[in-house]
Every structure is written in C-alpha cells, then in structure tokens.
Amino acid sequence: MDIKGKAVAITGGASGLGAGVARRLAAQGAKVGILDLNETAGEAIAAEIGGTFAKCDVASEESATAALDKLEAAHGTASVLVNCAGIGTASRIVGRNGPMDLSAFERVIRVNLIGTFNMMRLAADRMQKLEPGEFGERGVIISTASVAAFEGQIGQAAYAASKGGIVALTLPAAREFTKIGIRVLTIAPGLFKTPLMDELPEDIQQGLANSIPFPSRLGTPDDFAHLAQSLIENPYINGEVIRLDGALRMQPK
Template identity: 80%
Template sequence: MNIEGRTIYITGGASGLGAGVARHLAALGAKVGILDLNQDAGEALASALGGAFARCDVASEESAIAALDQLAATIGGPNALINCAGIGTAARIVGKDGPMPLSAFDKVIRVNLIGTFNMMRLAAARMQANEPNSDGERGVIISTASVAAYEGQIGQAAYAASKGGIVALTLPAAREFARIGIRVLTIAPGLFKTPLMDELPEEIQESLGRSIPFPSRLGLPEDFARLVQSMIENPYLNGETVRLDGALRMQPK
C-alpha cells in the first residue's frame, strides 16, 4: 500500500512509539489520526502534523466507536491502523506481600490485549468498505507486542501474557481478514527509548543500551516507525510478528 494520501489511525499516538510513527508517516504524506487518552499532547501533535485527534480508551467499546466516528468525520475512514497503546507493570505473581492483585493483571490484559483486539475488530469492519487496490488490498493493521512475549522476565507475567496474546492473535486474524483484503502484522520491539524509559537515570539507560548486541543502543521511535513504513508498503508481508531488538535476548531478570 502506498502511504502518500492514505488515512492512518495510530493508537497511543500522543507519545513514545506512537508519536514517532505519526510524525514519520505524516512526513511521507499520510493523513494521521491520533487516538490517545492524553488530550493535550494528542491535540498538539495532530495540529502540528495537519492530522486529527480523538480521545480514546482502547479497552472501551463505546469510547473506541466514538473516537473512530470522530476521526472518520474529520479525515476519513482508515486505510491502516497502528496499535501502539499499551501499559506495563512490574509485579511478581507471588511477592513478599502475597499474590499479585488480580485487578493489576486484569488491567494490563484489558489495555494491551483486549484493547488491541477491540481496535482491530472495529477498524477492520470499516476497512472492508474501502476500494481495493490492484492487489485487492483494502487495509493494513499493525499491532505492538514485545520481546517479553518470548522472554518474559521475572515480574513481567502480566505484561508478557498480554503481549504473547497479541502475537498469538496475529496469524488467525490475518487468515480471517484475507478474504476482505486486510493484512495483519505485529512488531515485537526490544528496549526502546520511550517516556517510560526516560524515567530511569541516564547511566541505567546507557547500561541497558550496551547490553544490546548490535547496534549497542536503545531503539528509537524512528527505528520502529521505519519498520511500520516497510510493513505498510510491502504487500506480501502478512500474518507475521517481526522482532525489532538488535539481537537482544532477555535474561530471567
């Protein structure tokens, strides 16, 4: 799919990886729709990029439908959806204070996995009405997992489970949506420089960067955005999860 002139929705698009994707795709001529809970940051970025913003809780059916309706009325229906919204948590299944609160596990699963599925199903329902291109393609959906889906560390049970679910969702969704011309892909990033990472001291960030085989640095939103671009543009890439991690393999802790 050519990016120029296409309408692309990005969840979690107000900051971090999502904002990097929004900037990169807008520079390539896409009309970007930013969905996020952070209204101030989302509106500011959308305005700077000539796009549109809609406040959205990805795990809520009502909020997601309203946000998609708002973007469609402003910049048109989606040709692609990039799922970047997500949260993390650090807690042992059984810690010093007893078992992990079930509510904490539930929240991570709801936002990361159910939120991804919610936006996927609602966007795909709209994409199927798009005019197909010469390959019969009507849309592209790209979600964000994590290397934790494969090498979840101690304390990452909820996060790893949510991201593993996204990986497992990718192929059956791609197989189902093949009949309507929608490709489904996932990126599993490693250690990236995001607002969450920026909360750590600089020396810890540098140490984490040195732990990556090559290049020995933290990933940048631009690295993630370039892979998103390649996935959108390559019509034969479908049903796959691609690691983006500099050959990193996470240790138990």
C-alpha cells in the same frame, strides 16, 4: 500500499512509539489520526503534523467507536491502523506480601490485549467497505507486542501475557481477513527510548543499551516507525511477527 493520501489511525499516538509513527507517516503524506487518552499531548502532536486528535479508551467499544467516527469525518475511513497504546506493570505473581493483585493483572490484559483486539475488530469492519486497491488490498493493521512475549522476565507476568496474546492473535486474524483484503502484522520491539525509559537514570539507560548486541543503543521511535512504514508499503508481508531488538535476548531478570 502507498501511504500517501491514506487515512491512518494510531492508538497511543500522543507519545513514544505511536508519536514516532504519526510523525513519519504524516511526512509520507498520510492523513494521520491520533487516538489517545492524553488530550494535551495528543492535540499537540496532531497540531504539529497537521492531523486530527480523538480521545480514546482503546478497551471501550463506545469510546473507540466515537474516536473512529471523529477521524472518519475528518479524513475518511482509515486504511491503516497502528496499535501502539499499552501499559506495563512490575509485580511478581507471588511476592513477599502474597499473590499479585488480580485487578493489576486484569488492567494490563484489558488495555494491551483487549484494547488491541477491540481496535482491530472495529477498524477492520470499516476497512472492508473500502474499494480494493492493487492485489485486492483494502487495509493494513499493525499491532505492538514486545520481546517480553518470548522472553518475559521475572515480574513481567502480566505484561508478557498481554503481549504474548497479541502475538498469538496475529496469524489467525491475518488468515481470517484474507477474504476482505486486510493484512495483519505485529512488531515486537526490544529496549526503546520512550517516556517510560526516560524516567530511568542515565547510567541505567546506558547499561541497558550496552546489553544490546548490535547496534548497542536503545531503539528510537523512528526505528519503530520506519519498520511500520515498510510493513505498510510491502504488500507481501502478512501474518508475521517481527522482532525489532538489535539481536537482544532478555535474561530472566
């Protein structure tokens, strides 16, 4: 799909990986919509790239529908959805003080997995009404998993489960959407330089970077965005989960 002139919706687009995707796709001529709960940061990114911001709780049908309505009024129906919204938590299933708080597990699953599914179903319903392009393609949906889906570390049970769910969702969604011309893909990033990573001391960040085989550095939001752009543009990639990790394989802890 040629991204130029296409409407794009990016969840979690106010910072980190989502902001990286927003900047890159806008530079390619896309009409970018930022969906996020952070209004200040979201409005700033939208202003920077000439896009549109809509406040959105991805796990809420009402909020997501209203946000997509706003973007559609500004740019037309989105041909591309990039799901970058997500949260994490660090907790053992059973710790010194007893079992993990169930509500903490539910919150991560709700935002990461249910939020991804919610946005996918709502965006795909709109995409199927678009006129098909080359090869009958109407849309592309890219979600964000993590290497934790495959090598979740101790303390990552909730996060790994949520990202593993996104991985498992990819192929059945791609198979279902063949009849309406929508490709479904997932990127599973490794260690990336995001606002969460920036909270760690510099020596810890460098130690993590050194653990990556090659290149031995943290990934950048534009590394992620570059792959997202390539997936959008290549019409033959579908139903795939692609690791973006510099050959990193996470250890138990």
